[in-house]
């Protein structure tokens with residue numbers, strides 16, 4: 374999969390931008406606050422209709438403008454498609470080859486992206502939300518049904534939370550059962566994804582770290598009995614909700630379900646969150662991303678586009694080099710942002726297009742190699 378052309382109008386500080394990226398490594402450099410992350414955000418939006426910064430529509434529109442327009446030509450298996458996304462304050466509208474795409478599903482598989490941000494590097498150590506966010510994004514890219522399952526769950530959760538908030542216990546039991554049904558679907562899809570990437574993740578971790586540390590990942594059910602979940606998942610959720618009834622009355626919110634679950638990593642049996650060194654934690658995230666790329670390649674028979682935001686300064690030279698080598702072998706199109714070209718371990722023969730971004734404007738590329 375490749376992005377052949379990108380055209381932005383009034384997207385954040387990128388008022389009028391046209392880009393014809395190279396086939397492989399595209400490096401965007403410039404000082405802080407010039408629009409590098411915004412550029413990656415626009416590509417991410419084209420693929421998913423969502424901002425990776427959890428931004429509102431109005432944040433995406435250039436100050437003073439009425440709407441933003443993101444247009445891209447993408448290519449997969451030699452078939453080109455035009456994707457156009459109109460962002461207005463009240464909503465987004467997408468078209469694929471001039472046909473209205475009414476749901477995100479219609480965009481599915483045209484452009485797959487894997488995102489790698491400094492925020493995600495902190496994921497092993499940080500709070501569970503960032504790990505859930507990572508997981509949800511990763512599952513959605515390969516599993517079309519996941520988004521619907523996730524939205525169904527979110528709707529039920531919202532209704533159940535509204536009852537708790539108003540101390541209205543009349544319909545609570547019915548909503549608990551609905552929540553349990555929907556939660557099982559979400560959790561099972563997450564678990565299926567993790568099963569698919571587990572081996573890859575372990576293989577890439579040992580390749581990056583160059584030693585035989587045993588790395589494991591585990592899906593942690595919050596407030597739900599693991600064993601019972603293995604046998605009767607729905608009953609386990611219902612039981613979990615019952616057991617947390619007092620906490621829910623106190624906190625006025627649903628205490629159990631995939632919105633509270635977590636993903637944990639262990640190194641040689643010890644929790645990576647507290648025991649792994651910074652380097653080991655970075656290797657874990659890197660191995661996860663590599664596994665995700667590999668799974669997408671297998672699922673779609675085409676590699677995704679990789680968006681690397683300001684990562685280069687986060688990875689040491691060796692890990693950076695490992696990553697670039699991995700990407701080179703897979704013939705992937707990569708978009709990298711950096712404040713300094715010295716951060717990129719891309720010396721070698723690969724084609725590299727370099728763009729300078731300054732105050733939302735892009736300079737013509739210099740092709741190196």
Ligand SMILES: Nc1ncnc2c1ncn2[C@@H]1O[C@H](COP(=O)(O)OP(=O)(O)OP(=O)(O)O)[C@@H](O)[C@H]1O
Nearest residue numbers: 385386405406407408409410411432433434435436
């Ligand atoms: N809706 C908007 N309209 C106009 N400008 C905006 C809008 N949203 C953000 N900006 C501007 O975009 C700039 C931030 O761009 P971006 O986050 O892409 O920076 P960057 O080049 O990635 O910098 P860094 O290296 O610090 O990450 C800021 O100057 C901000 O004021």
